Amino acid sequence: MSKEHTSLPMQNLSIDEKGGHDPITGHRLPSVGTPGASGMGVQGPSSGGILPGGASQRDKKKIHPALIIAIWIALSSSVIIYNKFVLDKEQLNFPFPVFLTTFHMAFATVGTRMLARFTHLMDGLHTVEMTNERWYRNILPIGAFFSASLVFSNMAVLTLTVSFMQMLKAFTPVAVLLISFAFGLKQLSGSLVLIVGAISFGVATASYGEVSFDPAGFVFQVLAIVFESTRLVMIQVLLQGLKMDPLVSLYYFAPVCACINACLIPFTEGLQPFMEIANLGPAILLSNAGVAFGLNIAAVFLIGAASSLTLTLAGVLKDILLIMGSMFLLGSTVTGLQYFGYAIALAGLVAFKTHKG
Template identity: 40%
Template sequence: MSRDLYVSSVVPIGALYSLSLWFSNSAYIYLSVSFIQMLKALIPVAVYAIGVGLKKEVFKSDVMANMITISVGVAIAAYGEVHFSVWGVFFQLSAVAFEATRRISLNPITSLYYVAPCCLAFLSIPWFYVEFPIVRETSSFHFNFPILSSNSLCAFGLNLAVFLLVGKTSALTMNVAGVVKDWLLIAFSWSFIRDTVTVVNLVGYGIAFLGVCYYNHSKYLALKSAEEKNSTQATNEEAVTRLKQTEIHAANKSKDGGQC
């Protein structure tokens, strides 16, 4: 990859990715794991809104109604949150916005190869000015290599699993699996971490969950329709090609018979 292409394509993605990581990790200081997963249901809303704003998506009233349903569900879940924090919600919503903006068509392994060094450079800036002074003043801090290395291996394993899942199935399957993962994380945080999950939380997230399922179903139908259309078009083009070849063959045969 040339330097100009790297600067114009990878550097902006690395900046957005680093902001997404920074804000999403900061949200865990203020919010529970379960509530953060509920807020992540807004990712389809952010993707669609940014896509319409950048004219990458076509505005449709039914899709917008679905996005509003998801937003209302998340708002109800936020209303029922016991440990609500304005700063935590701000950080997580900012992370959702940056995550939606940085969406690219590269697979996770290729993304890591190009984006990770750039992302590290961007993340070193807030680390040096925000976190390093705290680390320097805290004499009890020590670098725990086993925990950080095992965490890194889990993160890499996650990206590899996503790569294999998308390669064997589709990106839509990964989105559906992500919804199941959110429910499992909420159950895990409630049962093991002992996060407080209220009935209002579950009702609100249930509404958002149904909206996300409908969104994924609509994307599946649109993808299936596009595949059928492309298949029909390819079949028609193949039939036209065969007809032309038959006509040419008949014309050549007639010409050869006339010459005889």
């Protein structure tokens, strides 16, 4: 996993963009009870509950939304910082992003199938009508873009600071909007143009103020954003009618990403990562993938516990805390100009997510 995001920068698996929320606007999509309706809801197959497995209203109240949000923020931040710690040559020095992404996806492939067998977290699978044709025409191409976004994002980790990467990721919703506009899925308005301009100006200012700017890393991160944005638009277009929360999505996309990335390893990193595994240690590798997988589990509960506005604000808080954490834990340098630019970008991002046009 993730982007938002394999570590799914996720998670890069952007929660408000994958689990029952429109990836173009960030607004919550209508909840649906049967496959075939529009949107990608996150309800369980057997009840009106939002939590996995058809939880009742009484069950939902057992975990306070604030605790779920705190857990998600902690896991989301940990994934990104942990990846940096593993890949960075000045830390654990395991500079093999393609191998690390492949391992994460292989771990997620096994993990989602274990959850499907032994828990109710994957009950959403019962509502997905997957056919061979749908897999080849929809899942495979989206998985390929997912794979590319994860690989390029982790390649950027090698040379960019975590703080700067987070600032660049603020441009992702703009890229989604522009791609949607190009394909006629969204109409630009005067207010949207102003918001896009504010986010673009903020990100550009933050980039100009970066003291450790690396051209190659910048290009890798831009490519990651382009592939991730394209993937989100393709989900909106190709997977309409399928109810897929983050875990169900991972169930289908993780094997595709793992296979594609595995085919890339011989041409990009060769045998070197396999020779360096002993130095890294299995505990680090497994725990790193485990944290990324845990983020996807937390995402399912987060979607059911919060509104789209709360998710947006939680994402903004996470980004701010992550930037602060990278400064204290990894020694990242953030200039005053970057603070100024990123503040503008975040304001534009919140305006974009709450825009009703």
